[in-house]
Amino acid sequence: MLFIQILFYVFGFLLIVSSLAMILARNSAKSVLFLILTFFSAASIWILLEAEFLAITLILVYVGAVMVLFLFVIKMLDIDKSTLKAKFTGYLPLGVAVAAIVIIEMALVLGSKQFGLHKFSLPERHPSDYSNITELAMQLYTSYVYPFELAAVLLLIAIISSITLVHRSDGKRKSQSVSAQVNVKAKDRIRVVKIDSKINGVKND
Amino acid sequence: MISLSDYLILSAIIFCIGLAGIFINRANIIILLMCIELILLAVNTNFIAFSYFLGDEAGQIFVFFILTVAAAEVSIGLAILTLLFRNSGSISVDVISNLKR
Numbered sequence: 418m419l420f421i422q423i424l425f426y427v428f429g430f431l432l433i434v435s436s437l438a439m440i441l442a443r444n445s446a447k448s449v450l451f452l453i454l455t456f457f458s459a460a461s462i463w464i465l466l467e468a469e470f471l472a473i474t475l476i477l478v479y480v481g482a483v484m485v486l487f488l489f490v491i492k493m494l495d496i497d498k499s500t501l502k503a504k505f506t507g508y509l510p511l512g513v514a515v516a517a518i519v520i521i522e523m524a525l526v527l528g529s530k531q532f533g534l535h536k537f538s539l540p541e542r543h544p545s546d547y548s549n550i551t552e553l554a555m556q557l558y559t560s561y562v563y564p565f566e567l568a569a570v571l572l573l574i575a576i577i578s579s580i581t582l583v584h585r586s587d588g589k590r591k592s593q594s595v596s597a598q599v600n601v602k603a604k605d606r607i608r609v610v611k612i613d614s615k616i617n618g619v620k621n622d
Numbered sequence: 623m624i625s626l627s628d629y630l631i632l633s634a635i636i637f638c639i640g641l642a643g644i645f646i647n648r649a650n651i652i653i654l655l656m657c658i659e660l661i662l663l664a665v666n667t668n669f670i671a672f673s674y675f676l677g678d679e680a681g682q683i684f685v686f687f688i689l690t691v692a693a694a695e696v697s698i699g700l701a702i703l704t705l706l707f708r709n710s711g712s713i714s715v716d717v718i719s720n721l722k723r
Contacts, residue, residue: 418623425624429632436636436660440643445652452656459636459663466629466674471666471685478689483659483696490700491652494707512645516638523634532627537675539623549682556679557686568690575694579701 425465432458449487453480467543470550629671637664650713651706655699662692 432455439451456479463472557565640660647653666685673681707713710720 516642
C-alpha cells in the first residue's frame, strides 16, 4: 500500500508542476510539450484507479493525435514571431486570486470529512484475470450503444466541418462541374470539317 | 491509504490551474485551447475516481464520450484558428476583440 501511495504523490506532483509550467511557458511549442507530460502523469494516475483502457486511450488519442495536431498547427502557422512580445495580462492577480479561492473552497468541500476513507472505503483489487476493456465493452455495446453511434456521427461532423472551414476555393483547382457536363450540346464537342478527298491532286473516285 | 478526497483535491488543483491559465494568458488562442484540455482532464479524473470508489463502470464510459467530444472540439477549434491566422495574420487574443467595433 505504501508503494501505491508513493506513486500517487510522485505522479500528482509531476501533474501539478507540468501543468503550471504549461500555463507559464512563453513558447507555445514548449507548453504543448509540458501538456504532453501532464497527460502522461494523468494516465499514470488513471492506471492507479484501475482504468487501464482509458489511460491507454488518453496516451494514444491525446498524445498521439491531438497533441501532434497542436504541434503541427504551431509549426505551420509560424506564430513564434507574433508571440515573442506577448506577456501576461493585467488579470494576473485576479486570476491567481480566483484560482486560490476556488482551490480553498473545493478543499473544504472535498476534504476527508466528506469523502474520506470512512465514507468511501477502498474497494478491493480486482483479480488478475479481470479485464477492464471487457467490462467497458459489455456496457458500451449494450446499454450505451445509441450514444456510441451518436459519438461516431459527431466525429463525422467534426471531420466535415473542419475540412469545410479550412478549404480554400480559389478557382485554380480543377474540379468537376456537373451542370456544365449535363448542359453540353453535341456541336460543342464535335466539329464537322469538310475536306476534299483528293490525293496528290487526283480525284479519287 | 489514498482516499477519494485525495484524488478529488488533486483534480480540483488541476482545474484551477487551467482556470488561471485562461485568465492570465494573452499570448495566443492555442494556449487557451490547451487550458480547456486541462480542465477536461480534471473532470475526467473526477469521473474515474468516483467510478473506482463506487464500483460502477458508467463513469468510465462517460469519460470515453468526453474524450470523443474533446477531440472534435480541438479539431474544429484549430481549424477556426487557422482561418483566423489566414485572415488577420496573428492569433493573439487581442485580434478577436475586433468584432467589438
